[in-house]
Amino acid sequence: MDLRVRLQAETKEAMKARDSERLSTLRLIGAAIKDREIAARTGSGDEAVLTEADLIAILSKMVKQRQESARAYEEGCRMELAEKEHNEIRVIQEFLPKQLSTEESAAAVQKAIQDLGADSVRDMGRVMAELRSRHAGQMDFGAVGPLVKEKLLA
DSSP states (O other): OOHHHHHHHHHHHHHHHTOHHHHHHHHHHHHHHHHHHHHHOOTTOOOOOOOHHHHHHHHHHHHHHHHHHHHHHHHTTOHHHHHHHHHHHHHHHTTSOOOOOHHHHHHHHHHHHHHHTOOSGGGHHHHHHHHHHHSTTTSOHHHHHHHHHHHHHO
16 A cells, blocks of 8 residues: 555544544654655646655654654653653654564675675765665664675675
């Protein structure tokens, strides 16, 4: 099912179930998508169409923002606000592709290096770009970067 259609269906279900916390998060997702569409419009007023990859990027960014907020709330001993952020993260992650495990990420890195014939750290940008195109939304590229560098140095 198309991600946008799935989001709309889940929003309707949350309304019917009177699940205010879930509904609030789903509406935040919808607003973020709408904001990106408005920003992508050209001066001619053409309707901007976001791809699945664009939607996944938006959701991934929302998860990262909430993780940072939750960490800040935990450091400030505001556990009720941190819990709210964690609940939002769980709802958003329902719409993201399954995350690759550490072993799967390592295998994907090795395959990308082999496919590109990368043999030095200078090829790191090419390898990261390839991983982003193959595994958008499925891995944490901040954590994968050092792994790519390590493999290229070895």
